[in-house]
Amino acid sequence: MKKIKILLLLLTVSVAGFYSCTDNDPVENEIVTSKSISLRVTLNEIKKANNINGKNDFATQDQAFCFNFVFPINLSYNNGTVVTVSSYEGLIAVLASETSTFYFEGIQFPFQVQQEGAITTxxxxAEFFALILECNFQTVNNFVFDFTCYDIVYPISIVNANNQTVVINTQAELIQQISTPTGTSTYQLNIVFPISLVQNGVTIVVNDLYEFFEINNDCPSSSCICTADYNPVCVQTTTGTVMYSNACFAICDGFTQADFVSCDPIITTNFGNGLGTCFTMNYPVQVQHQGALVTVNTNAELLQYYFPSWSSIPALVYPVTVNFNTPTGSISMVFANQTAFDSAIISNCN
Incomplete structure (x- = not known):
């Protein structure tokens, strides 16, 4: 498990304090906060580090933080109430009172943090997300790479990097959205709630980001800090072959490299060989990539977004029209989803 810097000394002392804005306080009413996924990530780490709600079973005290807020900071609850938190002790106090119906979801930008003796604004x-990535905090991106705790019920909607709401139909599409090659900008997964999860055969409705974190905190692999990269490994269990998104999650679940087996036929691909020979695409088509929609006009361009280890087909925006070459001529087919396209490739290209 990676070592994370020890929590720095508090920047402020004295008594913890916070207060709510009211109509009688016109100055405080000018405070504008923004919803922040990164804030929820950070507060979750603080709660685990301080055993709030018994969450330090999943993280030890010396792995909690690599920065400290410069107080005061202005935070907002999910009902719009804004409070000013004037010290670290005050923050712990208000976090201890959070509930599933009354929790923090926003912060006023800009704010400052202290990290390795330096003050950063x-x-x-985007800057907040970059900061928590440096600290190896468990983000929403990390959570959805753990395939063993629950299954997401698709389709779901997300807000992509261009602030557009797009529909995700499969796990492969979701992973492709948040898998970022080296040297490119990083997209923070922004799920449109509510969504449904299936855990131990039971369907659970998750209404907001707070509930999503609470569920993930109780997942066994939440004690591990695994990167959000897709390099699948498989293990053989008494109930069949189980695929993990990378070796870290498998090891967190108690397996070793000696337990790893081939993922075939779980991962099967033939889109790359079939494109241009067995079938042709009617261009232009759109592909979901790194939180954005990309328009593609040629086979060569489309193959740039084909990642066989992630999905058997690029993350196309459906419907798409495909022409299959048969002994009797070309047949045009319209596909509404990836499952139908996959089935047609298997039926016509083998």
Whole structure:
């Protein structure tokens, strides 16, 4: 498990304090906060580090933080109430009172943090996300890479990097959205709630980000800090072959490299060989990639977004029209989803 820097000394002392804005306080009414996924990530780590709600079973005290807020900071609850938190002790106090119906979801930008003796200003959500990535906090991206705790019921909607709401139909599409090659910008998964999860045969409705974190905190692999990269490994169990998104999650679940087996036929692909020979695409088509929609006009362009280890087909935006070459001529087919396209490739290209 990676070592994370020890929590720095508090920047402020004295008594913890916070207060709510009211109509009688026109100055405080000018405070504008923004919803922040990164804030929820950070507060979750603080709660685990301080055994709030018994969560330190999943993280030890010396792995909690690599930065400290410069107080005061302004936070907002999910009902719009804004409070000013004037010290670390005050933050712990208000976090201890959070519930599933009354929790923090916003922060006022800019704010400052202290990290390795330096003061840094965080101007927006992108900078906040970059900060927590440095600290190896468990983000929403990390959570959805753990395939063993629950299954997401698809389709779901997300808000992509261009602030557009898009529909995700499969796990492969979701992983492709948040898997970022080296040297490119990183997209923070922004799920549109509510969504449904299936855990131990039971369907659970998750209404918001707070509930999503609570469920993931109780997953066994939440004690591990695994990167959000897709390099699947498989293990053989008494109930069949189980695929993990990478070796870290498998090891967190108690397996070793000696337990790893081939993932075939779980991962099967023939889109790359079939494109241009067995079938042709009617261009242009759109592909979901790194939180954005990309328009593609040629086979060569489309193959740039084909990642066989992630999905048997690029993350196309459906419907798409495909022409299959048969002994009697070309047949045009329209596909509404990846499952139908996969089935047609298997039927016509083998």
């Amino acid at each position: 965080i101007d927006d959500e």
